[in-house]
Amino acid sequence: AAKGAGRNRYSYFTPTLQVAALNRMRLTSDLRGALKSQQFALYFQPIVHLGSGAIHKAEALIRWNHPQRGLVSPLEFIPLAEASGLIVDIGEWVFHESARWVQRWRQQVHSEFQVSLNQSPLEFQREGSSYQGWLAHLQSLALPGQSLVVEITEGLLLDASSAVSNRLLQLRDAGIQVALDDFGTGYSSLSYLKKFDIDYLKIDRSFTRNLAPDSSDMALSEAIIVMAHKLGLKVIAEGVETPEQRDLLAAAGCDYGQGYLFAKPMPADQFDAFLRDNAMPRAASIVKAN
Ligand code: C2E
Ligand code: MG
């Protein structure tokens, strides 16, 4: 029986691994042509001020519309883009699109509108990189650095290499703000929050998901919020899906919420229309929320 089981496992896993490897190779080669063929789209998801309901921030999230496979998740293709070096060009495209849209929303929605964009660890630490080009481009659009927020994960601060602190200093010099994404999932050492200049903490959605009065995730979220505020950081809760979660977070003093309760990420032109209807909190919706 043991022998049979062994053979089954063998014949099951080997082709699967090969298929997975082949799949990655094909996707990587498709990825090379994706920028030129305009297969990427930048989606935006609102970040809502919990006290007022106002929307003056959004996160940019990339989508790959593969001609045969349809939408491929960034969780699947960003690692391939990192391994192949394509992440550099993709990241530049995300930056340019973000700058174009934030310029419009600063003019038409709110003068301090902010767009946050994600940088993966390799992208962030890339050797010889600087934010000079970004700053020059922002200046050419008459945008201050504060128009943008760069989201990085806390794991980066752990290794605390000079590359990481240099990059954070460059961002600060450019006036671009920094958010710690997925906070609470890594080996967060809180001392890093003091050491580095961080503007926002994004509480990971694994905490938001299980929020209930008197739950341990509630206690952790409250502690994170109090600590962040004492250090001068603003807090954004990810993955807010229910009115209960929103209300518990608001009561705990959380500054902003992001999640399907408010809106899913949507294509830029759709988000543009969404902002026209929803950026300013309406009296009616505030009354309804209470
Ligand atoms: P992230 O930065 O933590 O982004 C939040 C993810 O949660 C997004 O997934 C978003 O669609 C999803 N989300 C938002 N609200 C909810 C909710 O209420 N419930 C649930 N279940 N999910 C929610 P998405 O867009 O698939 O992106 C996944 C990850 O891919 C991002 O995680 C980010 O790490 C990475 N990523 C996305 N765009 C880029 C990019 O332009 N560059 C880089 N380097 N990474 C990116
Ligand atoms: Mg993010």
Ligand code: MG
């Ligand atoms: Mg996140």
Ligand code: MG
């Ligand atoms: Mg995440």
